[in-house]
Amino acid sequence: MADVNIGIVGAGIIGLTHIETIRRTPGFRLSGIVDPGPRTPEIAAAQQVPLFENVEAMIALGNVDGVIVATPNELHVPVSTTLIEAGIPVLLEKPIANTVEEALQLLAVADRTGIPLLVGHHRRHNPIIRAAKKAISEGSIGRLVTASVICTLYKGDDYFGAAWRVQPGVGGPLLINLIHEIDLMHHFFGDVASVSAASSNAMRGLAVEDTAAAILQFENGGIASLAVSDTAVGPWAWDLSAGENTERFPAHPVQSHFLSGTEGGLSLPDLAHWSHAGEKSWNHELRRKILPLAAEDPYGAQIRHFGAVIAGKESPLVSGLEATKNLATIDAIRKAAESGCVTPVRSFAKDQPAGREASS
Numbered sequence: 185m186a187d188v189n190i191g192i193v194g195a196g197i198i199g200l201t202h203i204e205t206i207r208r209t210p211g212f213r214l215s216g217i218v219d220p221g222p223r224t225p226e227i228a229a230a231q232q233v234p235l236f237e238n239v240e241a242m243i244a245l246g247n248v249d250g251v252i253v254a255t256p257n258e259l260h261v262p263v264s265t266t267l268i269e270a271g272i273p274v275l276l277e278k279p280i281a282n283t284v285e286e287a288l289q290l291l292a293v294a295d296r297t298g299i300p301l302l303v304g305h306h307r308r309h310n311p312i313i314r315a316a317k318k319a320i321s322e323g324s325i326g327r328l329v330t331a332s333v334i335c336t337l338y339k340g341d342d343y344f345g346a347a348w349r350v351q352p353g354v355g356g357p358l359l360i361n362l363i364h365e366i367d368l369m370h371h372f373f374g375d376v377a378s379v380s381a382a383s384s385n386a387m388r389g390l391a392v393e394d395t396a397a398a399i400l401q402f403e404n405g406g407i408a409s410l411a412v413s414d415t416a417v418g419p420w421a422w423d424l425s426a427g428e429n430t431e432r433f434p435a436h437p438v439q440s441h442f443l444s445g446t447e448g449g450l451s452l453p454d455l456a457h458w459s460h461a462g463e464k465s466w467n468h469e470l471r472r473k474i475l476p477l478a479a480e481d482p483y484g485a486q487i488r489h490f491g492a493v494i495a496g497k498e499s500p501l502v503s504g505l506e507a508t509k510n511l512a513t514i515d516a517i518r519k520a521a522e523s524g525c526v527t528p529v530r531s532f533a534k535d536q537p538a539g540r541e542a543s544s
């Protein structure tokens with residue numbers, strides 16, 4: 185069978201991860217790059233692929249089956265719209281857009297054209313998350329009651345050299361990092377009803393937050409607390425413990441997610457399952473077992489899924505609508521942090537067509 189030809193728009197930090205993933209995934213071929221950055225000619229030469237001036241030029245050559253969009257956030261919607269209008273399936277990095285309104289415009293284009301849009305909340309492809317979701321869905325911790333999530337990632341000063349990362353409404357750890365946690369919470373609990381939050385830029389003094397905490401209340405009655413900081417040192421973060429991208433991050437033997445249900449508890453990424461052997465009471469010791477896991481690189485699983493989406497064999501695992509819900513939750517967190525008030529999360533119709541707002 186012929187290789188699936190993938191173009192990359194944006195060959196920065198995560199774009200390079202995608203390029204490396206394509207290189208080592210059988211059946212996939214990098215067919216070209218769009219990126220005006222100064223280092224890109226060298227990258228394109230090393231990969232022996234054409235470097236295009238813009239997306240239109242890549243489309244015109246007609247040798248892409250699908251494109252990964254890994255540009256700064258503010259370009260996600262215009263670039264993806266151009267590709268989808270040209271009939272090319274897109275794997276778009278998170279967040280789907282800068283604003284919910286823009287996200288809805290993109291969903292409308294995907295809806296009208298019928299061209300698939302997959303959003304890069306790559307953790308959903310991680311077998312650890314798949315195993316956790318299966319355990320929760322099968323009731324092995326009972327009804328999910330609460331979760332605590334920690335995400336402390338100290339980022340070196342060079343990280344903040346890219347202007348978009350410190351631009352309000354575009355960068356900051358809420359949109360860059362916490363949105364992955366929001367996606368997981370949606371995946372485990374369902375839709376978020378309302379949020380409370382606090383944020384601060386006191387440590388770095390940048391125009392975007394460096395630290396934030398949020399409490400999510402879910403429509404099913406569950407509650408989760410989440411803390412994120414890009415200026416606090418600590419290994420307690422999925423990125424620094426799950427071993428997902430060891431070319432970029434060390435993998436420390438600690439946990440970052442703690443999920444508790446009416447019948448048991450589950451920590452991640454170690455997949456430790458805790459439950460009582462006999463009577464369920466805080467007076468009795470809990471037993472620990474590790475859920476089985478067949479390790480797999482989530483970026484590799486994601487690109488294979490994208491290939492199946494391009495071939496029309498699978499529907500996007502992370503749809504534009506789900507990614508829009510993640511963004512709407514981040515929006516509510518920002519508003520709650522500014523106002524100090526419990527803030528409702530904008531809701532959307534549960535069924536497709538994607539992006540239609542709920543009437544109530």
Ligand SMILES: NC(=O)c1ccc[n+]([C@@H]2O[C@H](COP(=O)([O-])OP(=O)(O)OC[C@H]3O[C@@H](n4cnc5c(N)ncnc54)[C@H](O)[C@@H]3O)[C@@H](O)[C@H]2O)c1
Pocket residue numbers: 193194195196197198199218219220221222254255256257259277278279304305306346359360
């Ligand atoms: N899924 C993940 O794990 C993950 C991790 C990191 C970043 N991201 C997301 O990926 C996106 C990129 O993040 P990054 O950290 O790689 O950023 P980055 O700044 O390192 O890279 C962005 C690249 O886009 C290029 N670019 C700028 N304008 C362009 C244009 N008009 N056309 C094509 N390319 C253009 C830049 O030259 C740069 O090389 C962001 O949306 C970010 O939120 C996702």
